[in-house]
Amino acid sequence: MKPNQKVYQVIFNKIKDSIMQGELLPGEKLPSERELANRYNVSRTSIREALRVLEMSGVVEIRHGDGTFIKASNVNAVVESLSDVIMNTEDTLIYEMLETRLVLESECAYFAALRATSRDIEKIGRCIEEMRVADKDTERGVLADLQFHYSIAEAAHNSVLLGLVQTLGGHMKKTIQATRNHRFARDGLYEETFNEHRDLFLAISRRDAHGAKQLMIQHITKIRQEMSEVALENYHQQQE
Template sequence: MELKPIKTRKIYEEIVEQIRELVVRGELKPGDKLPSERDLVERLKVSRASIREALSALEMMGLLEVRSGEGTFMRRLKPESVIAPLAWMLSIEKGTVQELLEVRKILEVQAAKLAAQRAQADDLRELEDALENMRQEIVNPELGGEKADLQFHYAITRATDNKILILIMDAISDMMQQMLKTSREKLYQGKYTPNILYSEHAQIYEAIKRKDPKQASEYILEHLSGVEEELNSHIE
C-alpha cells in the first residue's frame, strides 16, 4: 500500500484522510491489519504521537479495532458509521452560518422535490407532528422551536427514501440544531415570528402532501433564502 509523507500542520487529519483513501481504493478491507506504529512513523515521516492521535480518532469513529497483542485492524463498517468521518471533521471545522445555509439550500431544495414525489403516509404524519410541535411554540414561546424545526427538515429528508442523503443530514444535524438555536433570537428581531415560520413550513408541507415537487422546492428555497437574508442583515 502507498502512503505519502505528511506536509501539513493538521497532521492527524492527513493521516486519517490517507487511511480513508486506502479504504475507498479497496487497498484496506475489513479485517485487514494496519502497519505497526513504528512502520507508520517511518513511512509517513511524522511523530508517534501524531500516529496515535489519528488511530485513536479512527477507533472512536468505529473504523478501527485494537486487539491486544495482535495489532490494529479495520472493522466491518455499519451503515451509520460510514458518515462518521464527515461528522467528525465537521465537529472540528465548524464553518459559518452562511456556509451551512448554502449547503442546506443545495441539499434541501432537491430533497423537498424528491419528498413530494416519494412521501408515504408515515412520512406525512411525521411532518404533521413536526408542524404541530412548531404550532405549540406559538402558544408557548418558552418551548423554543429549534427542535421542531429540525424535526421537520429531517422528516423531509427521510421522505426522499435516499439513504445517502439521510446519512449526510445525520452528519450535519448537530450543526443545524445549534445554528437554529443561536439564530432564532436574531430572526425574531426582524420580520420573522413563530407564526411566520410556522406558515412557511406549512406551505412546504402542503406542497409535499399534494405531490407538487415544483412548489415544494420553490417554497423551501424561498424559506431558506429568507432566513439567510434576515441573518445576513444582522451580520452587516
C-alpha cells in the same frame, strides 16, 4: 495561518489589508477571481468565499458578468468593525451551513413530494403541530424545527441524502438556533416562520415536487438574507 483558520479567511484578511492600505479604493474594480487565485496561490473557490463574506459585509458589490467592485465609501470602518464578527469560525459556519442546507434540503423537499408515504406525511404534519404548540418556547421550537427538516429528508427515501443530513445534524441544530434567534428578535417573524414551514408541508402533501423545492429554496435564502441585514443593522447602530 492561525490554527483552525481556513484559506478563504486568510484571503479575506489579505484583501481587507489592501483596502485599508489604500491600494483598493471605493468604486474600483477588483481583479478577476482567476487573477486573485494566481496572486495568492489558492483555489478560485477560496477566493469566491472571501468575496462572498466581503459582499455580506457591505464592502464590495458583485455584479454578475461585470466583476466585483469596492462599494462602501467608509470601507476602512466597515471592514475593521465587521471582520472580527464575520470571520469568527462559528458565525462563518452558520452561513456555510445555510448554503449546504440550501443544496441538500431543496432536493430532499423535491423527492419527499414525489415519494412520501402517508406515514411520512403524517410525521411531518406532527412536526408542524409541535412547532405551533411550541410557540416561542426556544428549545422546544428548535427541536420541532430540526425534526421537521429531518422528517422531510426521511420522506425523500434516499439513503445518501438522509445520511448527509444526519451527519450534519449537530451543525444544523446550531444554525437553526441562531437563525430562530435572529428572526424572532423582530416582531411578526414568528408567525411568518411558521407559515413558511406549513406551506412547505402542504406542498409535499399535494405532491407538488417543484413547488416544495422552490419553497425550501425561498425559506433558506430568505433566512440568509435576513441574517445579513441584521448584521448590517447592528453595525449601523454601533456607529450612531
